Amino acid sequence: MSTTDDPLSWAREYTPVLQSLGDEYDDEEPLAGYTIGLATHMEAVSGCLVETLARAGAEVLFTASEPQSTHGDVVQYLDDQPGITAFVREGMSDAEFDEAQHELLEREPDFLLDDGCELIAKVHDEHPEIAKQILGGGEQTTAGITRAEAMERDGVLEFPVYSVNDTPMKHFFDNVHGTGESALVNVSITTNTVITGQTVVVAGYGYCGRGIARKARGLGAQTVVTEVEPRKALQAHMDGHRVLSMPEAAEIGDIFITSTGTRDVIRREHFEAMQDGAQLANAGHFDVEIDLDGLAEYAESVSEPREGITRYTTPDGRHLNLLADGRLVNLTGPASDGHPAEIIDTTHAMMFVAADDLLTRDHDLGPGLYAIPDRLDRQMAERKLETLDIDTDAVTEKQVAYAEDWRNEGSAF
Numbered sequence: 001m002s003t004t005d006d007p008l009s010w011a012r013e014y015t016p017v018l019q020s021l022g023d024e025y026d027d028e029e030p031l032a033g034y035t036i037g038l039a040t041h042m043e044a045v046s047g048c049l050v051e052t053l054a055r056a057g058a059e060v061l062f063t064a065s066e067p068q069s070t071h072g073d074v075v076q077y078l079d080d081q082p083g084i085t086a087f088v089r090e091g092m093s094d095a096e097f098d099e100a101q102h103e104l105l106e107r108e109p110d111f112l113l114d115d116g117c118e119l120i121a122k123v124h125d126e127h128p129e130i131a132k133q134i135l136g137g138g139e140q141t142t143a144g145i146t147r148a149e150a151m152e153r154d155g156v157l158e159f160p161v162y163s164v165n166d167t168p169m170k171h172f173f174d175n176v177h178g179t180g181e182s183a184l185v186n187v188s189i190t191t192n193t194v195i196t197g198q199t200v201v202v203a204g205y206g207y208c209g210r211g212i213a214r215k216a217r218g219l220g221a222q223t224v225v226t227e228v229e230p231r232k233a234l235q236a237h238m239d240g241h242r243v244l245s246m247p248e249a250a251e252i253g254d255i256f257i258t259s260t261g262t263r264d265v266i267r268r269e270h271f272e273a274m275q276d277g278a279q280l281a282n283a284g285h286f287d288v289e290i291d292l293d294g295l296a297e298y299a300e301s302v303s304e305p306r307e308g309i310t311r312y313t314t315p316d317g318r319h320l321n322l323l324a325d326g327r328l329v330n331l332t333g334p335a336s337d338g339h340p341a342e343i344i345d346t347t348h349a350m351m352f353v354a355a356d357d358l359l360t361r362d363h364d365l366g367p368g369l370y371a372i373p374d375r376l377d378r379q380m381a382e383r384k385l386e387t388l389d390i391d392t393d394a395v396t397e398k399q400v401a402y403a404e405d406w407r408n409e410g411s412a413f
């Protein structure tokens with residue numbers, strides 16, 4: 001058996017939408033002359049986005065959006081390609097991660113593609129003169145949109161930002177199916193224990209939580225959902241999950257997975273109620289959803305029984321097992337590769353579309369957070385269906401007339 005020197009080769013096969021964009025754009029190179037700064041989880045599929053942007057003519061500067069999710073072989077490979085520069089390496093400390101993002105920004109990119117609003121927030125906060133020169137940005141995750149919305153409310157945004165996360169082509173697939181599958185797979189691999197038969201508590205029933213809960217049930221788990229939003233709680237109930245408050249869920253859960261986008265969802269009073277052996281994992285963007293300081297203060301001792309698991313022994317001798325340091329379990333666990341490639345293919349295709357549309361079409365958009373035009377999202381869906389060889393029906397003329405006939409003149413009744 002031989003492995004390849006090209007760490008993107010497998011991912012390319014499973015990213016047909018990105019490959020089709022590269023094939024279409026590499027003659028004309030419409031992004032030539034633009035420098036794009038990108039922060040994301042640096043693994044092979046993200047590498048395909050970097051490569052596609054470069055094929056379209058852009059100079060690409062890339063860094064990480066999470067210090068622990070970087071794959072060194074991918075970084076090295078990309079950094080060796082013309083027009084691509086890495087500002088990241090595997091195993092960086094939090095301080096080095098921060099420094100690398102500043103170094104990238106100091107190269108004065110024209111456009112920022114972001115994950116968690118890392119670069120966009122930093123350039124406004126600490127490099128305001130550079131922010132004024134930037135032409136636009138795109139943000140791919142829920143947590144980053146929350147931050148960008150706060151910046152817009154404060155009136156500090158200096159350029160237009162496309163909300164990639166809010167496109168159906170992103171959150172219908174990436175958040176639901178990508179996070180759903182990869183979070184559970186990584187909990188299982190990290191612990192080498194079963195999901196089936198366990199009580200899985202999912203905190204947050206948004207796009208990610210809904211995917212996680214649904215797939216956990218598919219694997220045979222008893223699913224419990226906690227929420228703060230009454231309609232989401234009702235939706236979880238109607239979808240067949242048991243809805244409990246976290247104090248109630250804490251007493252019965254075997255596996256806890258947070259995906260709320262907020263902080264301290266699981267905290268001291270919950271740790272106090274948990275069963276011996278409980279597993280705690282986070283799938284939300286930042287490592288704040290489980291109160292890690294509270295857990296460390298509460299615990300009597302800490303050990304590492306297995307790679308990727310920190311065991312906190314409580315004063316009454318229970319073991320609470322924290323996975324992947326409370327960071328994104330699907331991206332920073334010991335065997336983690338993030339979302340399946342076919343899923344990130346469409347997320348990254350929408351990132352590419354954000355850069356291409358804002359940089360090359362005449363928009364005249366002022367600073368602010370904007371939706372990507374629906375027709376571009378639809379085009380990407382059509383492109384994806386083509387790669388899957390799936391046909392859809394066409395709307396007939398009669399159906400168009402029927403939809404427009406508000407007087408019902410042509411109807412049968």
Ligand SMILES: NC(=O)c1ccc[n+]([C@@H]2O[C@H](COP(=O)([O-])OP(=O)(O)OC[C@H]3O[C@@H](n4cnc5c(N)ncnc54)[C@H](O)[C@@H]3O)[C@@H](O)[C@H]2O)c1
Pocket residue numbers: 141142143144171174175178179203204205206207208209226227228229232259260261262265283284285286328329330331339
């Ligand atoms: N792991 C990944 O690869 C991945 C992928 C996509 C998004 N994310 C991240 O996952 C998080 C959730 O994303 P989403 O798209 O599902 O967001 P969402 O806004 O659709 O859902 C979040 C849900 O959490 C609920 N919530 C908020 N506070 C809560 C609390 N204290 N207790 C229980 N529920 C609470 C909200 O009511 C909402 O329904 C974000 O941080 C996002 O950036 C991670």
